[in-house]
Amino acid sequence: MTNKMWGGRFASGPSEIMEEINASIGFDRNLYAQDIRGSIAHANMLAKQGVISGDDAAAIIEGLTAIKDEIESGEFAFSRTLEDIHLNIEARLKERIGDAAGRLHTARSRNDQVATDFRLYMRDTVEHITAQIGGLQKALANQAERYAATVMPGFTHLQTAQPVTFGHHCLAYVEMLSRDRGRFEDARARFNESPLGAAALAGTSFPIDREATASALGFDRPIANSLDAVSSRDFVLEVLAASAICATHLSRLAEEIVIWCSAEFSFVRLSDKFTTGSSIMPQKRNPDAAELVRAKVGRIAGALNALMIVMKGLPLAYSKDMQEDKEQTFDALNTLSLMLAAMTGMIEDLDVNAEKMRLAASRGYSTATDLADWLVRALNMPFRDAHHVTGAIVKAAETRGITLDALELAEMQKIEPRINAEVFSVLSVENSVASRRSFGGTAPENVIAETRKWLKRLEPDS
Ligand code: ARG
Numbered sequence: 001m002t003n004k005m006w007g008g009r010f011a012s013g014p015s016e017i018m019e020e021i022n023a024s025i026g027f028d029r030n031l032y033a034q035d036i037r038g039s040i041a042h043a044n045m046l047a048k049q050g051v052i053s054g055d056d057a058a059a060i061i062e063g064l065t066a067i068k069d070e071i072e073s074g075e076f077a078f079s080r081t082l083e084d085i086h087l088n089i090e091a092r093l094k095e096r097i098g099d100a101a102g103r104l105h106t107a108r109s110r111n112d113q114v115a116t117d118f119r120l121y122m123r124d125t126v127e128h129i130t131a132q133i134g135g136l137q138k139a140l141a142n143q144a145e146r147y148a149a150t151v152m153p154g155f156t157h158l159q160t161a162q163p164v165t166f167g168h169h170c171l172a173y174v175e176m177l178s179r180d181r182g183r184f185e186d187a188r189a190r191f192n193e194s195p196l197g198a199a200a201l202a203g204t205s206f207p208i209d210r211e212a213t214a215s216a217l218g219f220d221r222p223i224a225n226s227l228d229a230v231s232s233r234d235f236v237l238e239v240l241a242a243s244a245i246c247a248t249h250l251s252r253l254a255e256e257i258v259i260w261c262s263a264e265f266s267f268v269r270l271s272d273k274f275t276t277g278s279s280i281m282p283q284k285r286n287p288d289a290a291e292l293v294r295a296k297v298g299r300i301a302g303a304l305n306a307l308m309i310v311m312k313g314l315p316l317a318y319s320k321d322m323q324e325d326k327e328q329t330f331d332a333l334n335t336l337s338l339m340l341a342a343m344t345g346m347i348e349d350l351d352v353n354a355e356k357m358r359l360a361a362s363r364g365y366s367t368a369t370d371l372a373d374w375l376v377r378a379l380n381m382p383f384r385d386a387h388h389v390t391g392a393i394v395k396a397a398e399t400r401g402i403t404l405d406a407l408e409l410a411e412m413q414k415i416e417p418r419i420n421a422e423v424f425s426v427l428s429v430e431n432s433v434a435s436r437r438s439f440g441g442t443a444p445e446n447v448i449a450e451t452r453k454w455l456k457r458l459e460p461d462s
Contacts, residue, residue, distance in 0.1 A: 005087045022320075025078050027327040028085045032071050034120035035085050036064045038113060038196060041216040043104055051107060051206050056100040063097040064089070084323075085117075086110050107206035108199055111230040111318040115195035118326070120217065122191060122239055125333050126184045132340040133181045133246070134458055137174045139347040141454040144170040148451060149444035151429045152267065152357035153366055158259075160364025163429040166352060167447040174454055176249045183242035191235030194219035198229035201317035231317045233307065233325050240304040240329060243336045247297035250339050254293035257346060261287045266356045271349035274342070289342045296335050303328035361429045365394045367404055370426040370435065379418050389416045 040061050047057035067089055070076040082088045087110075094101040144167035154164035194214035197204065203226040210222035223229040260267035270287055278284035310324045368390050375386035392415045397407045405427035412419045425431055437443040 005082065005091065019080060022083060023080045024084045024323050024326065025080055025082065025088055027330060028114075028323075029071075029078055029088070030326075030330055031085050031114075031117040031121055032089065033068065034117040034124070035089055035113070036068050037120060038116045038217065039064055039089070039104060041213045042108055042196060044216065045209050045212045046103070046106060046206075048212065049207050049209055051208070052103045056103050059097045059100045060093065060104050063093045063101065066096060067092050084110070084114075086113050107197065107204040107208050109201075109230075111200050112195045112198040112226075115198075115230055115232075116217070119191055119193075119195065119219075119235060122235060123188060123218070125337075126188050126239060129243075129246075129333070129337060129340070130181050130184050132337060132344070133177050133184075136340055136344045136347065137177050137181075137454065138458045139344050140170045140174045140177075141451055141458060143167070143347060143350060143352075144174070144447060145451045145455065147352055147354070148447040149433075150352065150354045150357060151361045151433055153361040153364060154442070160360070160366050162369055163361040163366050163432045164442040165433050165444055165447050166354075166357060167444070167451065168442040171447065171450055171454070173249065173253055177246070180242065180246035180249060183245065184239065187235065187238040187242055191238070192218075192220050193223045194221070195223050195229035197222060198226035201227055201230050227317045231314070231322075233311055233322060236325050236329055237304065237307055237311070240300070240307060240332055243332055244297070244301045244304045247300045247336055247339060250343050251294045251297040253343065254290040257290040257350075258287050258294065261285075261290070265360070266353055267360070268353065269351040270346055271351065273349060274346045289346055293339045293342055296339055299328075299335050300332040303332035358429065362403055362405075365397065365404055367427050367429060367432045368394050370432045371404060371423065374423055374426045375416070375419075378420075378422065379416075 043052070043057045043060040043064075046052045047054050052060075067076065070092070076088075076092065078088055079091075082091050090101060090104065093104065146167075147170070148165060148167035150166040151163050152166045152169065153160040154162050154169075194210065194217060196213045196217070197208050197210040214220070214222045257268065257270065259265055261270055270285070270290070274287070274289040275285045276288045278286060306328050307325055310321055314321055371393065372383065372386040372390040375381045375389055376383050379386075381389070393407065393412055394404065396411055396415065397404050400407070405424060409419065409421055409423075412423065426435065433442050434444065437446060440446070
């Protein structure tokens with residue numbers, strides 16, 4: 001059988017293989033709601049411009065609305081022979097309303113149709129994802145408020161560096177996520193333009209009103225150039241890039257959770273909801289959700305990479321290559337949404353072991369910098385000399401296997417005679433974090449002020 005939508009000049013139907021490689025209905029059925037929205041806006045505009053009759057437009061719109069119900073109730077029979085969502089819906093419209101269905105595609109092509117559908121889909125998805133990011137930021141800010149003064153080791157090279165507060169650590173992710181959100185919002189501001197009416201590539205001779213369809217569909221304006229309208233997929237690339245960066249951030253937090261849950265660290269405990277047991281080792285509570293969030297960034301970065309390669313070197317205007325823009329994009333965005341949901345759940349339920357964190361922070365000579373800073377302040381020593389003296393004191397403590405604040409004054413004075421008992425005031429981890437009041441520093445009072453600011457800013461998201 002030849003394709004009943006465009007088969008006029010073809011003698012025989014496509015081979016099985018051709019049909020399989022050509023069909024996109026398996027994944028672009030995801031676009032059904034956007035496709036129907038776009039078609040209704042187009043039909044209304046055609047009638048208003050006198051291109052089709054009001055009766056035909058009314059029949060088309062009624063038919064499309066009924067088809068939407070059919071799809072949503074699972075009654076709709078998708079057909080691979082009909083290639084894609086656009087032809088599936090149009091063929092069904094013909095079955096339902098007869099010849100008027102054939103007028104819907106006036107002054108339009110699948111090229112501007114699919115570009116319109118996909119932009120609408122992106123807009124819906126980006127709105128959902130930014131709201132989810134807001135939810136995760138809120139969960140982190142709530143933990144930051146709870147643990148504003150909880151001391152933990154801060155690391156560089158995953159070696160204990162200086163004490164920080166857990167609240168400060170949480171807020172670092174709140175900041176990263178806010179830039180992620182900004183990237184999605186920036187992309188949306190650029191891509192919210194309407195391709196509809198660009199037709200196949202050159203525009204149309206019918207007296208259409210692209211402003212009208214753009215505004216009916218909530219776009220800010222029609223895309224200015226018809227070739228650009230049907231050929232550009234940088235809007236998908238931008239969203240995938242924003243997704244890949246966001247997923248990268250989530251994977252870092254996931255990795256930290258995995259580390260923190262280990263018996264060696266025991267900084268946090270994940271709730272039972274987000275852990276699994278081992279089939280052989282009864283003692284295990286595995287942080288699978290965190291591990292999977294850590295891993296799934298691969299699919300998203302992969303989708304970005306795949307589409308860059310699809311688009312590279314494509315001549316204008318539409319080429320079928322561009323049908324490859326959808327499948328992995330759907331997967332990437334669904335994956336990101338799942339990662340955000342899982343991470344939000346893990347953070348909300350996170351059980352923090354403040355005692356373990358504090359203990360770890362006091363090991364590893366984490367207040368050595370505080371000692372050096374004290375030598376600079378109290379003895380007016382140049383920082384480089386203070387660094388040297390501190391190194392010798394750390395070595396003395398290390399040799400005896402004790403922490404800095406446990407080393408006697410006399411021992412320190414052997415290295416630098418001018419050191420006095422006041423030095424002990426900076427050697428505790430609490431005093432260390434409390435002293436870091438510089439803008440953006442980890443002091444609990446900073447963390448509390450920042451947390452309040454964030455919780456207020458995030459209020460509209462709840
Ligand atoms: N299924 C196609 C896609 O996703 C729709 C556009 C087809 N256009 C065409 N001229 N064959 O790209």
